[in-house]
Structure formats: structure tokens, C-alpha cells
Amino acid sequence: MANASEGRAEETGEQDANGEAGPAVFFRVQHSAFGTTLGANKGAANFLDRIWMQAFSSYEHNVAEQTKDLPPLACRKGCGTCCRIQVVATAPEVLMVARYVRAMAEGFRKVGIDLPARLAAASVATPETSGTMALGRECPFLVDGICVIYPVRPLACRGYVSFNEEACVAALEGEADEVPVSESHRTVRALVQGALQSALRDAGHPWALYDLVGALRIALARSDAEAAFAAGTDVFEPAIIDHVSREEMARTFDRLKA
Numbered sequence: 001m002a003n004a005s006e007g008r009a010e011e012t013g014e015q016d017a018n019g020e021a022g023p024a025v026f027f028r029v030q031h032s033a034f035g036t037t038l039g040a041n042k043g044a045a046n047f048l049d050r051i052w053m054q055a056f057s058s059y060e061h062n063v064a065e066q067t068k069d070l071p072p073l074a075c076r077k078g079c080g081t082c083c084r085i086q087v088v089a090t091a092p093e094v095l096m097v098a099r100y101v102r103a104m105a106e107g108f109r110k111v112g113i114d115l116p117a118r119l120a121a122a123s124v125a126t127p128e129t130s131g132t133m134a135l136g137r138e139c140p141f142l143v144d145g146i147c148v149i150y151p152v153r154p155l156a157c158r159g160y161v162s163f164n165e166e167a168c169v170a171a172l173e174g175e176a177d178e179v180p181v182s183e184s185h186r187t188v189r190a191l192v193q194g195a196l197q198s199a200l201r202d203a204g205h206p207w208a209l210y211d212l213v214g215a216l217r218i219a220l221a222r223s224d225a226e227a228a229f230a231a232g233t234d235v236f237e238p239a240i241i242d243h244v245s246r247e248e249m250a251r252t253f254d255r256l257k258a
């Protein structure tokens with residue numbers, strides 16, 4: 001059973017008892033839960049941790065509920081085929097990856113993996129260059145087919161899962177446009193991520209989506225990045241990826257909340 005901060009999985013269904021669309025109800029529950037957490041923990045030392053943990057526990061719990069009857073996924077350890085698309089993330093996700101990279105960098109360096117150097121060498125995606133796997137940009141955190149930031153990987157990575165590895169490889173090689181990804185995972189990810197963004201916006205924190213590589217470089221270069229986020233200053237602005245304009249996103253959030 002989900003707790004209040006996770007929202008209820010069944011509300012992602014088609015309709016609730018009042019005939020409302022399920023995803024909108026789920027969004028509202030998630031939005032409200034994030035808003036409560038943001039308000040209750042404002043100024044607390046673990047402010048960022050609380051938001052981040054809620055985002056991931058909400059996603060993991062609800063996606064588990066929603067995907068019980070789906071066929072087995074093709075995703076497995078050692079397959080990093082899809083880790084060549086642009087990864088977008090919210091500010092709390094970027095900041096937690098930055099913490100992880102700082103904490104783990106020395107340990108990885110001892111086994112020959114230089115995380116800051118890999119990040120510095122990676123190409124930064126832009127709205128114009130983002131797109132399909134055929135573009136072939138490899139995520140700097142993919143090492144021998146394994147994600148080395150797996151515990152803190154963003155929602156975007158968690159929500160992109162496939163039923164067919166061959167189709168993923170074909171897409172990577174430019175021989176197929178479509179990968180049979182799980183729509184259930186994608187939908188839960190989009191709703192949790194959107195609700196988080198909407199609650200951040202209402203609470204006066206940076207709420208855009210950012211290119212993970214570009215924003216991480218900023219987070220690692222600035223020791224005040226977490227404090228700036230808490231104070232409502234967007235230090236990641238140069239890395240914003242607006243697949244959908246923020247005005248349109250804000251209108252959608254307001255409509256869903258109404």
C-alpha cells in the first residue's frame with residue numbers, strides 16, 4: 001500500500017469514481033504530496049534529500065503497481081543500448097547526481113574510471129541536437145554497458161524501458177524508428193516528474209527540465225548550487241531543455257491541478 005507521499009497507483013487508471021480521467025487525479029495527488037513535502041521541509045538540512053527520495057519512491061512504487069501484468073522487460077544489466085539518448089532531469093535529480101559523483105569520484109578513480117573527466121569530455125545536448133538513439137551520443141556514465149550512477153539515475157532513465165532488445169539495437173543503428181518501450185513506465189514517469197515540476201514551480205524553486213550533462217557540469221563547478229536551488233535561483237538555466245515551452249508546461253500543470 002502506498003503512503004500518502006507516494007500517491008495511489010490505482011489512480012493512474014482510466015477513471016476514478018467521479019468519472020474523472022485517472023492520470024489527472026494521480027497528478028493532483030502527486031502534486032499535493034510534493035507541495036506538502038516542500039512546505040514542511042523548507043530550510044531543513046535534508047530538504048533536497050526529502051524531495052529526491054519522494055520522487056523516486058513514488059515512481060518505483062507506482063510503476064510496480066501498474067506493470068504487474070506486463071510481459072517481461074528486455075532491459076538487463078550490461079545492456080546500455082538506450083543510454084545514447086539525451087537524458088533530461090529536474091534540478092533535485094541533477095543535484096543528487098552531483099552529490100553522488102563528488103562522493104564516489106575517488107573510489108571510481110582507483111578502478112580507472114574518471115567520472116569528472118568523462119563528464120567534461122561528453123557532448124552537451126541542446127533542443128536542436130536531442131533526439132533518437134541513432135545520434136549515437138553515449139552517456140558519460142555508461143561504462144562497459146553498466147550505469148555507474150545507477151542508484152541515483154534520473155526518472156527519465158527509469159521510465160525508458162523496452163520489451164525488445166533487438167529493436168533497441170536496430171534503433172541505435174538507425175534501422176528502426178520505433179522501440180517498443182513500456183507506455184506504463186513512461187506514463188508514470190511523466191506524471192511523477194510533471195507533478196514534481198509543478199510543485200517546485202508553485203513553491204518558487206527552479207522547475208525546468210535540464211540536459212543532465214550540461215546541468216551536472218554547472219552543479220559540480222558551483223559549491224553553492226544546492227543553496228541556490230533552495231533560494232529559488234536557477235543556476236542551471238544555460239542547460240534548460242524546452243521540448244515543450246515552459247509557458248505551455250505551466251498551462252498544462254494549471255489545467256491538471258484545477
Ligand code: SF4
Binds near residue numbers: 139
Ligand atoms: S544515467 Fe545511467 S541509465 Fe541514464 S543514460 Fe546514463 S548510463 Fe544510462
